[in-house]
Amino acid sequence: MSQPPLSEAAAIYASNPQRELPTRRGTELAMLGFAAFIVTCAFVLVQANQEQELSWAVVWYGLAYLGLFAIAHAAVRRWAAYADPLILPCVALLNGLGLVMIYRIDLANAEEATRAGEDFAADAPKQVLFTALALALFLAVLVLVKDHRTLTRYGYTAGLVGMVALALPALLPSSLSEVNGAKVWLKLPGFSIQPAEFAKILLMIFFASFLVAKRDLFMIAGRKVFGVELPRARDLGPLLIAAAVCLLVLVFEKDLGTSLLLFGIVLVMLYVATERAIWVVTGLSFFVVGCLIAYQLFTHVEQRVANWIDPLATYSDPGGGYQIAQGLFGLGTGGIGGTGLGAGRPEIVPESNTDFITAGLGEELGFVGLAAILVVYLLLATRGMRSALAVRDTFGKLLGCGLSFTIVMQVFVIVGGVTKLIPMTGITTPFLSYGGSSLLANYILVALLLRISDAARRPSQKPRPKQPQQQAPLAEAHTVMVQRPPAGGNATGEPTA
Amino acid sequence: MNKPMRRVGIAMITMVVLLLANITYIQVVKADDYRTDSRNRRVLLEEYSRQRGSIVSQFNGQVLADVTDTDDKLKFERHYINGPMYAPVTGYYSVRYGSGGIERAEDDILNGSDPRLFVRRLSDMVTGRDPRGGSVQLTINPAVQQAVYNLMSSKGYTGAAVAMNPKTGEILAMVSTPSYDPNELASHDSTAQQEAWTKFTDDPSNPMINRAISETYPPGSTFKLLVAAAELENGATASTPVSNAPNVKLPGTNTTLENYGGQTCPGTTFKDALAHSCNVPFATFAGELGADKLRETAANFGIGTPLSIPLSVAPSDLGEMDSQGALYQSGIGQRDVRLTPLQDLMLSATIANGGMAMKPQLIKSLLGADLSETLETFSPEELTGTPALSKENAAVLTDMMLASEANTKGGGKRGDIQIASKTGTAEHGTDPKATPPHAWYTAFAPAADPQIAVAVIVESGGNRGLAATGGTVAAEIGRAAINAQLGGG
Numbered sequence: 001m002s003q004p005p006l007s008e009a010a011a012i013y014a015s016n017p018q019r020e021l022p023t024r025r026g027t028e029l030a031m032l033g034f035a036a037f038i039v040t041c042a043f044v045l046v047q048a049n050q051e052q053e054l055s056w057a058v059v060w061y062g063l064a065y066l067g068l069f070a071i072a073h074a075a076v077r078r079w080a081a082y083a084d085p086l087i088l089p090c091v092a093l094l095n096g097l098g099l100v101m102i103y104r105i106d107l108a109n110a111e112e113a114t115r116a117g118e119d120f121a122a123d124a125p126k127q128v129l130f131t132a133l134a135l136a137l138f139l140a141v142l143v144l145v146k147d148h149r150t151l152t153r154y155g156y157t158a159g160l161v162g163m164v165a166l167a168l169p170a171l172l173p174s175s176l177s178e179v180n181g182a183k184v185w186l187k188l189p190g191f192s193i194q195p196a197e198f199a200k201i202l203l204m205i206f207f208a209s210f211l212v213a214k215r216d217l218f219m220i221a222g223r224k225v226f227g228v229e230l231p232r233a234r235d236l237g238p239l240l241i242a243a244a245v246c247l248l249v250l251v252f253e254k255d256l257g258t259s260l261l262l263f264g265i266v267l268v269m270l271y272v273a274t275e276r277a278i279w280v281v282t283g284l285s286f287f288v289v290g291c292l293i294a295y296q297l298f299t300h301v302e303q304r305v306a307n308w309i310d311p312l313a314t315y316s317d318p319g320g321g322y323q324i325a326q327g328l329f330g331l332g333t334g335g336i337g338g339t340g341l342g343a344g345r346p347e348i349v350p351e352s353n354t355d356f357i358t359a360g361l362g363e364e365l366g367f368v369g370l371a372a373i374l375v376v377y378l379l380l381a382t383r384g385m386r387s388a389l390a391v392r393d394t395f396g397k398l399l400g401c402g403l404s405f406t407i408v409m410q411v412f413v414i415v416g417g418v419t420k421l422i423p424m425t426g427i428t429t430p431f432l433s434y435g436g437s438s439l440l441a442n443y444i445l446v447a448l449l450l451r452i453s454d455a456a457r458r459p460s461q462k463p464r465p466k467q468p469q470q471q472a473p474l475a476e477a478h479t480v481m482v483q484r485p486p487a488g489g490n491a492t493g494e495p496t497a
Numbered sequence: 498m499n500k501p502m503r504r505v506g507i508a509m510i511t512m513v514v515l516l517l518a519n520i521t522y523i524q525v526v527k528a529d530d531y532r533t534d535s536r537n538r539r540v541l542l543e544e545y546s547r548q549r550g551s552i553v554s555q556f557n558g559q560v561l562a563d564v565t566d567t568d569d570k571l572k573f574e575r576h577y578i579n580g581p582m583y584a585p586v587t588g589y590y591s592v593r594y595g596s597g598g599i600e601r602a603e604d605d606i607l608n609g610s611d612p613r614l615f616v617r618r619l620s621d622m623v624t625g626r627d628p629r630g631g632s633v634q635l636t637i638n639p640a641v642q643q644a645v646y647n648l649m650s651s652k653g654y655t656g657a658a659v660a661m662n663p664k665t666g667e668i669l670a671m672v673s674t675p676s677y678d679p680n681e682l683a684s685h686d687s688t689a690q691q692e693a694w695t696k697f698t699d700d701p702s703n704p705m706i707n708r709a710i711s712e713t714y715p716p717g718s719t720f721k722l723l724v725a726a727a728e729l730e731n732g733a734t735a736s737t738p739v740s741n742a743p744n745v746k747l748p749g750t751n752t753t754l755e756n757y758g759g760q761t762c763p764g765t766t767f768k769d770a771l772a773h774s775c776n777v778p779f780a781t782f783a784g785e786l787g788a789d790k791l792r793e794t795a796a797n798f799g800i801g802t803p804l805s806i807p808l809s810v811a812p813s814d815l816g817e818m819d820s821q822g823a824l825y826q827s828g829i830g831q832r833d834v835r836l837t838p839l840q841d842l843m844l845s846a847t848i849a850n851g852g853m854a855m856k857p858q859l860i861k862s863l864l865g866a867d868l869s870e871t872l873e874t875f876s877p878e879e880l881t882g883t884p885a886l887s888k889e890n891a892a893v894l895t896d897m898m899l900a901s902e903a904n905t906k907g908g909g910k911r912g913d914i915q916i917a918s919k920t921g922t923a924e925h926g927t928d929p930k931a932t933p934p935h936a937w938y939t940a941f942a943p944a945a946d947p948q949i950a951v952a953v954i955v956e957s958g959g960n961r962g963l964a965a966t967g968g969t970v971a972a973e974i975g976r977a978a979i980n981a982q983l984g985g986g
Binding site: 272345415416 | 542
């Protein structure tokens with residue numbers, strides 16, 4: 001968890017990239033087995049505590065889980081043999097625990113429904129189905145994206161598609177895009193998706209390729225204002241437009257969580273690309289101003305802030321702190337050791353299997369369990385970051401950094417919201433919470449991370465015809481941009497878009 | 498590019514550390530506040546699924562309430578034996594509607610959260626047994642409770658009866674009719690529960706009210722015991738002469754106050770006046786004694802002392818008594834005088850105990866889950882510490898009450914038991930002369946060595962309407978209680 005291994009490892013890879021590296025697929029398999037063991041124990045505990053006999057559900061869910069991750073492991077062996085061995089097991093553990101929790105909440109809701117004489121549709125089987133679909137996508141990404149650098153070619157396409165996907169729910173009539181007051185859906189016949197989940201990855205690809213292409217322009221070409229080099233407006237233009245569109249769209253969709261998430265990602269990627277802290281400072285200042293404006297303009301923002309300051313005070317208001325308060329009650333009831341899986345009452349919290357799934361896990365697994373889950377997320381993200389540090393091309397570095405940061409940022413936004421660290425904004429908990437879009441998107445994210453880590457650790461002994469700089473034509477620009485040209489006199493540096 | 502990436506890595510770690518610090522604060526520091534918040538249903542639900550302790554009688558350990566195993570999620574369902582009979586005592590215990598009676602008053606013991614059960618809980622934890630609640634042993638004598646309840650419910654009376662051991666204050670019976678079945682509220686079927694609750698609360702006869710302690714009534718002539726005690730303490734004797742006039746004009750008004758039925762009092766002594774319940778002498782006594790003296794005596798009988806047995810008892814009150822006319826009317830237990838049946842019982846019980854009011858109590862002891870271990874036993878306690886009247890005067894008043902009993906009609910009389918009693922027929926309502934009166938009877942027995950004191954109220958004349966009197970309607974019930982306690986019956 002600490003910092004030194006990161007830099008050490010990076011140093012090794014950087015200084016001696018030719019060394020024959022073990023693939024560590026055996027480690028991955030062992031760790032997957034360990035994750036499966038934990039998940040199985042969790043399943044059995046849930047059933048035991050719910051006073052049901054061990055039913056066939058354990059077997060079916062267990063087999064489905066094992067089958068899915070066996071395929072994932074085989075796919076990694078085949079198409080990303082040198083990928084980091086901990087990334088997939090971390091994901092498997094989180095996904096499995098999420099599945100257990102969703103199954104556990106199903107049991108509680110089913111009982112409630114039988115008592116009230118209503119029909120009940122379980123979510124756990126659907127989540128298994130989503131996991132299967134997500135792994136299919138995961139596989140597709142591993143197979144199709146043989147080298148992550150090919151993605152730079154689709155940078156602007158990805159950006160455009162991402163923005164359209166993001167904007168679509170805002171443009172469509174509510175009947176096609178609104179569920180429970182959040183206008184973030186795309187309701188298609190048969191199923192619904194949240195395009196923002198996918199847009200997030202597309203936009204990261206766009207930002208990464210764009211920033212890599214413009215990196216030197218940002219760093220060199222521009223005016224000095226108060227001792228700070230500012231890039232020229234036309235270089236910054238597409239980025240500013242993209243960021244503004246994202247934010248505007250999200251304001252109209254009332255989806256503060258995704259807005260916050262995207263903002264954080266853009267800021268971090270910009271900072272990493274330019275190595276200038278001033279971007280973070282400027283960004284955060286804009287953010288503060290934006291927050292103040294939003295607080296004045298939108299009542300729902302004001303309400304969220306009031307709920308955040310004291311959810312118990314706004315407990316019974318409509319749209320008040322009831323949900324957060326119930327989540328806190330659950331967390332408090334869990335205490336340090338938790339009530340035990342299956343022995344708590346996580347279903348009391350509204351949305352307990354989506355936004356508030358960590359409240360349920362905190363109740364039943366206690367502080368110890370919730371802390372462990374957060375550490376698994378951190379482990380996952382730091383492994384991703386480590387791969388990003390080790391990979392040799394700047395696009396891979398930037399994309400890997402963005403993907404890894406996204407994981408932690410999502411966790412921070414949602415868990416921080418549930419635990420009253422920051423105002424609550426609706427967002428999914430990666431891999432844990434129920435929902436297809438989130439699962440699908442996050443598996444694509446993990447596939448890309450694995451691809452980057454594979455590239456980082458793959459020894460370059462095979463005489464591949466690879467000259468990274470040439471394969472990324474957008475990045476060529478910097479070889480000619482040695483000196484600051486006279487104002488407005490540079491036509492060669494412009495990319496084709 | 499690696500340097501800013503490492504910084505981002507540090508930022509990621511910082512974010513997770515912030516989350517960890519925050520959940521430490523929530524789940525470790527603030528956990529108790531959140532867990533015990535009254536809006537946190539989890540605690541309640543957990544409590545409902547714990548094996549709740551029993552409510553038993555101190556007499557041969559008869560069980561009044563226990564639990565039965567169920568196979569739903571709340572593992573135990575409350576079960577009341579003879580539910581309606583004991584409902585005023587046990588109360589109810591409902592997942593949806595909370596609890597009442599002893600169930601509420603001793604909830605900590607019954608649900609097992611009382612610190613005195615801690616040692617037991619520890620051993621349960623070690624032995625892996627589910628924690629269980631402790632039990633509550635009541636002072637109720639099932640024989641008395643049953644005799645009174647059966648009689649009152651079979652006659653369809655609306656009213657209350659309460660009996661206690663005058664020497665210890667132990668409540669032997671507490672009946673309120675019509676009653677309700679708490680089993681219906683304890684059902685785990687939430688629809689059944691809801692229907693039962695609606696049925697009980699919508700019923701105009703208010704079956705869920707414990708009339709013995711939650712309602713106050715004008716005590717009528719039974720209040721004369723208090724006035725008589727004050728008068729005796731003020732120097733009067735049994736032979737003090739009194740007026741036998743059929744009526745008296747209320748000072749400062751044109752209204753007259755008359756004896757029952759407008760008759761002339763058959764005697765001219767204080768003793769005769771109580772024995773025949775003549776109104777005129779007692780109205781005059783009250784007028785002579787004044788409000789302060791009456792209040793002082795009333796206080797020594799317990800009126801005005803906040804009382805929890807541990808069910809909370811509605812306060813009894815003498816009213817303003819701000820004029821002679823009001824005093825006259827108050828002297829015969831009318832006007833603004835309002836007593837709970839329990840307080841009315843304390844009038845005769847205090848006399849039975851030689852003038853000292855004992856604190857009424859419903860709980861004999863608190864027991865561990867398996868009934869073998871005693872957590873706390875309650876011993877008799879004086880209510881105010883100041884006698885309401887001296888031993889000698891108590892003996893004189895007992896003698897007068899024996900004469901009153903001799904003049905009282907009604908069933909249940911037995912030659913072998915000496916009962917000292919006083920009846921009451923209390924007018925109430927907006928048109929008192931046309932409203933059937935409340936019938937009262939308060940008594941203790943045996944007169945020489947009192948074992949039981951009892952008070953009975955039958956609201957609005959029971960089945961006799963306007964012609965009802967304390968003797969004809971209520972006396973029979975009081976005597977049934979006495980007979981049940983003293984054997985035979």
